[in-house]
Amino acid sequence: MKAKTADKIATYVIVTLALLIVAVLAGLLGYILFRGVSHISWDFLTSAPRKIRAGGGIGPQLFNSLFLLVLTLLITVPLGIGAGIYMAEYARPGRITGFIRLIVEVLSSFPSIVVGLFGLLLIVNIFGLGFSLVSGALALTVFNLPLMVRITEQAFRSVPPQQKEAGFALGLSKWKIVTTVLFPVALPAIITGTILSAGRVFGEAAALMFTAGMSSPRLDFGNWNPLSPSSPLNPFRPAETLAVHIWKINSEGLAPDAAEIAAGASAVLVITVLIFNLVARYFGRLIYRKLTASRRMN
């Protein structure tokens, strides 16, 4: 009977701790949304922050975060897919492959602040790009590239090998098979993974503090000339992102409503990441359904 009592107690403990985690998440999300959502308004989302007076918004920061995300994905997606295809289809087991695998592993566990410092030294100072969106995007590339490589490699590895063999039987070149046979099949998984990694990039702050900068110039949203310093599209201007802004208000905010702004901005950040998650999941399911339907038809 003793063993049975122990079993019962252990089960209770495990279930309680597992439910505790669910409660932690519910509490976290509930707290962030409860405190923040009431502060979110159209004005909050679009107006510029104020340093000392109350009532500032997060408009430029939100725009910067989205713009930086687009820039980063423009750089990392083609590069990551290229390296991922190499790892999945071309790399032969051996020293070089092992070395590249080690690099991907090390890069993906690098502390983001070290990546930020590296960006500060090489991109901001030595390349002379200064605190700018481009510097931030390049630092995030270092941060996001290993993730994209992994996503692509896994997506390509999960393609059934018969598809490749069929391509070879047709006499196609290997690159042709990769681009026209394997890539379309792997694409849904790559897109889902990319959206999830976009969520991570969107919330990243430590790597951006020293590369994209901690200030945002006065932006004129009517000015679409990408070379003008006040244009939001200028990639060579400093850009404080939403996550950096949250950190800054919490550690040195002077506005009397700093706590509310931090709560509102956190809620916006979390909601955006949630949307990324939901879109990735919905999209994955949609594509999966299409694929399975076509299989049933055959």
Next chain:
Amino acid sequence: MRAQSSKSRIEKHHIEDLIGRSYMSFCVLLLIVSIVSMVYFVTSRGISTFAIDKVSFSDFFFGTNWSPEGDHPSFGALPFIAGSFITTLLAALIASPLSICAALFMTEIVPGWGKKLLQPVIELLSGIPSVVYGFVGLSVIVPFLRNVFPGQGIGVAAGALVLSVMILPTITSVAADALSALPQNLKESSFALGATRWQTIARVIIPTTLPAILTGVVLGMARAFGEALAVQMVIGNAPFIPTSLFESASTLTSVITLGMGNTTMGSPQNNALWSMALVLMLMTFLFVFIVRMLEKRRSI
């Protein structure tokens, strides 16, 4: 005629393959260049504390006095190194049992709806940005600690609590993967011997998956060790070795976060911060090395 067309076809194939290969080589090369230059730059700046400013290794790693701006500047980084290790270990101590229980819940207790419930929870927890964790820590955990325990609320305990929630998803997902990959017959034979579920978990399942679970713990610790902003917001940033859980402290990452913007490139203080970045980088290598060791054990 026919021979000619097949020849041009082969050439077309070669050109296609060449383009593809050079594109991929460029991508892979970029990966290699990025890590090599990162290691080179961080190392070259990191050692200048010892090479140019003539701070001795023992002063840096074992000195407890951090006063870079005094008349007799001293660069003892031990408080920060100690702070990083203490918060990381505490976070792992809090998060590991929780994560392992969550993984067991998902795979052994109620594999059906347990997975459906916890999988999204884990994904969402890992998706929440670290500054948001810092903000919640600052506005929930810190006031709570201040009311219940002695001290200001900010400090080691707050940092460890915030970090433990952040690394929960890492450990849980690795452990759950390992548990669900376990061969079914191991469990069945244990049940056939009359063992209870807990006996099976404690004597069969945990011992066989231990290397994998430890991999998860080490990955979580790597994340905790490198996390900067969330910790910086709640730990208090005092340059002393903490003597109690509720005292302010600093970590390597929090000192770098606060100090790097206020120092000029090349000054002794700035170099000391780069040395700390070097320590962070070396710790990353160590964590990856441990993970690889554990994975080797797992494959046997």
